[in-house]
Amino acid sequence: LDVRRYLQAVGTEVKTAFVQDRTILTFDQYLDLFDRDPARQARNAAQYVKDVFDHYGVSEVETAVGKLRRFRLFDCEFAGGVGRIAGQEEIQAGIYRVLQNFVRNGAVDRLILLHGPNGSAKSSIVAAIQAAMEDYSRKSEGALYRFNWVFPSEKLGKGSIGFGGEQDGMGGELASFALLEGEAIEARLPCEVKDHPLFLIPRAERRRFLEKQLGAAALRREEPRSESSTAEGFTVSDYIADGELCHKCRLIQQALLGAYQGDFLKMLRHVQVERFYASTRYQVGLAVVEPQVSVDAGYRQVTADRSHGNLPPALQNLALLEPSGPLVAGNRGMVEYSDLLKRPLEHFKYLLGMSERGQVSLEHFTLFVDEVLVATSNEKHLVAFKEMPDFASFKGRIELIRVPYLRRHSLEEEIYDAQLRRAGVGKHVAPHATLTAALWAVLTRLKKPISERYSSPLRDIVDDLTPLDKLRLYDQGIVPDRLSLSQAKELRKSAETIYKESDSYPNYEGRSGASAREIKTAIANAAQHPAYACLTPQAILDELRAICRDKSVYEFLQQEVVDGYHDHEEFVRVTEKQILDRVDDEIRDSMGLVSEQQYRAIFERYVLHVSHWVKNEKILNRLTGDYEAPQESLMTELEGIVMPEDEDRGDFRRGLISAIGAHRLDNPDQTSLEYARLFPDQFRRMRDHYFQEHKKQLRRSKENVLKVLAGDEKGLAAKELSQVSEMLTIMHDRYGYCRSCAKDAILFLMRKRYED
Ligand SMILES: Nc1ncnc2c1ncn2[C@@H]1O[C@H](COP(=O)(O)OP(=O)(O)OP(=O)(O)O)[C@@H](O)[C@H]1O
Ligand SMILES: [Mg+2]
Ligand SMILES: [Zn+2]
Numbered sequence: 136l137d138v139r140r141y142l143q144a145v146g147t148e149v150k151t152a153f154v155q156d157r158t159i160l161t162f163d164q165y166l167d168l169f170d171r172d173p174a175r176q177a178r179n180a181a182q183y184v185k186d187v188f189d190h191y192g193v194s195e196v197e198t199a200v201g202k203l204r205r206f207r208l209f210d211c212e213f214a215g216g217v218g219r220i221a222g223q224e225e226i227q228a229g230i231y232r233v234l235q236n237f238v239r240n241g242a243v244d245r246l247i248l249l250h251g252p253n254g255s256a257k258s259s260i261v262a263a264i265q266a267a268m269e270d271y272s273r274k275s276e277g278a279l280y281r282f283n284w285v286f287p288s289e290k291l292g293k294g295s296i297g298f299g300g301e302q303d304g305m306g307g308e309l310a311s312f313a314l315l316e317g318e319a320i321e322a323r324l325p326c327e328v329k330d331h332p333l334f335l336i337p338r339a340e341r342r343r344f345l346e347k348q349l350g351a352a353a354l355r356r357e358e359p360r361s362e363s364s365t366a367e368g369f370t371v372s373d374y375i376a377d378g379e380l381c382h383k384c385r386l387i388q389q390a391l392l393g394a395y396q397g398d399f400l401k402m403l404r405h406v407q408v409e410r411f412y413a414s415t416r417y418q419v420g421l422a423v424v425e426p427q428v429s430v431d432a433g434y435r436q437v438t439a440d441r442s443h444g445n446l447p448p449a450l451q452n453l454a455l456l457e458p459s460g461p462l463v464a465g466n467r468g469m470v471e472y473s474d475l476l477k478r479p480l481e482h483f484k485y486l487l488g489m490s491e492r493g494q495v496s497l498e499h500f501t502l503f504v505d506e507v508l509v510a511t512s513n514e515k516h517l518v519a520f521k522e523m524p525d526f527a528s529f530k531g532r533i534e535l536i537r538v539p540y541l542r543r544h545s546l547e548e549e550i551y552d553a554q555l556r557r558a559g560v561g562k563h564v565a566p567h568a569t570l571t572a573a574l575w576a577v578l579t580r581l582k583k584p585i586s587e588r589y590s591s592p593l594r595d596i597v598d599d600l601t602p603l604d605k606l607r608l609y610d611q612g613i614v615p616d617r618l619s620l621s622q623a624k625e626l627r628k629s630a631e632t633i634y635k636e637s638d639s640y641p642n643y644e645g646r647s648g649a650s651a652r653e654i655k656t657a658i659a660n661a662a663q664h665p666a667y668a669c670l671t672p673q674a675i676l677d678e679l680r681a682i683c684r685d686k687s688v689y690e691f692l693q694q695e696v697v698d699g700y701h702d703h704e705e706f707v708r709v710t711e712k713q714i715l716d717r718v719d720d721e722i723r724d725s726m727g728l729v730s731e732q733q734y735r736a737i738f739e740r741y742v743l744h745v746s747h748w749v750k751n752e753k754i755l756n757r758l759t760g761d762y763e764a765p766q767e768s769l770m771t772e773l774e775g776i777v778m779p780e781d782e783d784r785g786d787f788r789r790g791l792i793s794a795i796g797a798h799r800l801d802n803p804d805q806t807s808l809e810y811a812r813l814f815p816d817q818f819r820r821m822r823d824h825y826f827q828e829h830k831k832q833l834r835r836s837k838e839n840v841l842k843v844l845a846g847d848e849k850g851l852a853a854k855e856l857s858q859v860s861e862m863l864t865i866m867h868d869r870y871g872y873c874r875s876c877a878k879d880a881i882l883f884l885m886r887k888r889y890e891d
């Protein structure tokens with residue numbers, strides 16, 4: 136390795152990146168940059184955060200309970216998916232709407248308060264936004280700038296304040312000390328608040344400058360600022376237009392102006408504009424304030440340490456106050472007040488004035504701040520807070536956004552899958568393990584719908600919905616088998632309404648139940664289960680049973696059971712049955728019994744005959760080339776399996792055909808119909824039917840498999856042996872069972888279903 140050449144190459148790269156990133160600038164270079172894209176540089180924190188949302192774009196999510204817009208920043212692709220928020224699109228939309236209002240109003244004039252049950256992802260949502268800000272601030276469109284004061288060393292000149300002067304060899308009036316390197320800089324005083332560089336231009340002049348750059352409309356404000364005044368184009372915020380240098384910077388600026396006889400340009404030579412990157416770790420533009428921290432912003436007097444001792448005399452006598460604290464660190468970005476309402480009121484009362492005027496009053500001076508403040512709180516503290524007399528004054532200054540638990544189990548499952556992917560469990564994760572956890576978690580959260588809110592015929596249908604029915608409706612739009620086609624249609628159509636029913640209730644659905652945090656712990660414990668080599672559904676079910684026994688630890692277990700809702704022990708059994716159904720299906724399929732494909736063929740043939748029957752037409756028999764009447768026997772045979780008993784045969788057939796027609800209309804591009812999806816209930820009935828037929832055969836095959844897995848193959852015929860090996864291969868390839876969890880699954884199924 137040619138060390139010198141290597142280091143030179145690295146050096147060139149670093150330097151190029153440095154220059155391209157425009158990390159250090161003189162003030163006039165900064166103004167050049169500003170001039171090129173004023174709307175980008177004149178953003179306040181709210182505009183910046185809103186741009187972060189926009190930058191990563193949106194995606195449409197179709198769900199059984201409505202179409203949602205997902206802000207892709209919450210996918211955290213920039214972090215390889217770490218920190219991803221599953222679901223919670225409604226909350227994303229809520230935060231975005233508030234940001235839009237801030238932008239429209241030209242000020243962050245409210246505190247965002249995310250409230251919900253413990254562990255509903257409130258902090259995770261803020262963390263995702265903050266992580267996105269970190270990423271965005273590293274991109275050129277997200278570049279942020281602050282400034283430092285720099286003072287050159289004596290060598291550079293002998294002007295009136297110890298340096299400078301016209302003979303400094305730096306040429307021209309706009310010469311600056313900003314780009315001096317190492318030794319040449321005697322002292323460098325950063326601005327802790329990260330004042331916007333534009334604040335160096337006096338306010339009246341700054342307004343004229345902004346007007347020239349961005350147009351007069353950008354600075355105009357109609358009062359009252361109404362929702363309708365969404366004039367397109369950039370609005371200059373109050374902070375940028377009227378904000379002022381912090382106490383320390385103002386003193387330095389004045390001292391320099393004094394020393395230079397009011398020469399503005401000479402003062403600016405001491406300004407070093409520096410790009411900064413948002414960072415939670417180093418608390419730059421981002422901060423999280425824990426409830427036990429009581430002082431969010433303070434200051435300290437700067438002592439005359441070595442570097443300050445080297446300040447020019449004009450500055451040496453200044454009592455510089457350096458502000459500090461999370462509020463200061465988070466300026467120009469976003470701050471989370473974790474569990475805000477846990478604190479005594481006097482510790483956050485100042486937030487009121489802050490969100491009103493963008494200022495925090497400290498003992499000796501006022502701090503101008505520009506940051507999006509997001510507080511989080513659980514429901515209990517919020518309820519207590521609302522009872523306080525002071526709440527009245529807070530009310531108008533707070534944007535409440537509710538963050539409930541997830542109610543769609545496939546989303547809940549995403550959380551657990553991500554957990555296992557990231558942390559790993561050191562063992563194979565059996566199929567349906569995380570599903571088991573997710574099903575139970577969501578079941579504990581569901582509330583009985585208030586059927587009086589619906590008119591018939593929906594009312595009765597809704598009244599009969601069990602927690603499991605509700606869970607399946609929310610997740611996949613699956614409706615109970617017992618419903619007729621028309622009832623099923625009615626219910627499916629109303630899924631979104633039912634999902635949103637409790638939005639306005641204080642005791643909304645998703646306010647209580649098991650939290651993802653608790654279940655994550657249960658999964659971690661299940662992974663240690665001594666009885667299973669893999670992380671299996673059975674191990675998880677054991678943990679769920681253990682939770683149910685801990686009534687004093689988990690408050691939600693103390694809820695009263697209402698019509699099967701909140702019956703958490705029963706939910707373990709319900710979950711178990713759901714898992715067994717799936718395992719059963721998979722094992723049957725692996726044994727080559729009636730498969731999914733065969734159901735489809737049987738059903739397709741049925742639809743063909745029914746469609747002709749409905750239109751009273753004949754069918755072409757491909758073999759004979761003759762036209763024949765639809766076969767009644769073929770149709771009634773399948774109807775005996777898939778049709779609810781009390782249904783009228785003719786109605787059933789017509790309903791079926793019109794459902795297919797409607798589906799075709801809604802999905803004109805879909806070339807082949809997925810009958811299994813379109814008629815899940817019928818398909819389930821078919822499956823159940825064939826299950827009965829094959830029960831015997833099933834039991835014998837299973838016994839063979841267990842013998843093989845136990846190494847006890849004596850007495851098995853060659854044909855039986857090859858059947859077993861084929862079955863295990865399919866279980867592995869198609870469904871993801873290793874030999875160990877395949878055995879556990881078979882035993883599970885035997886014990887729970889076929890042991891009699
Ligand atoms: N929708 C979700 N997406 C991803 N993770 C989630 C989600 N909901 C909950 N979690 C997980 O649950 C745990 C708790 O989340 P978080 O700390 O954000 O909750 P919180 O609402 O701030 O809780 P607290 O009220 O206790 O402060 C975290 O491990 C988080 O990963
Ligand atoms: Mg939290
Ligand atoms: Zn400052």
Ligand SMILES: [Zn+2]
Nearest residue numbers: 563669873876
């Ligand atoms: Zn396994």
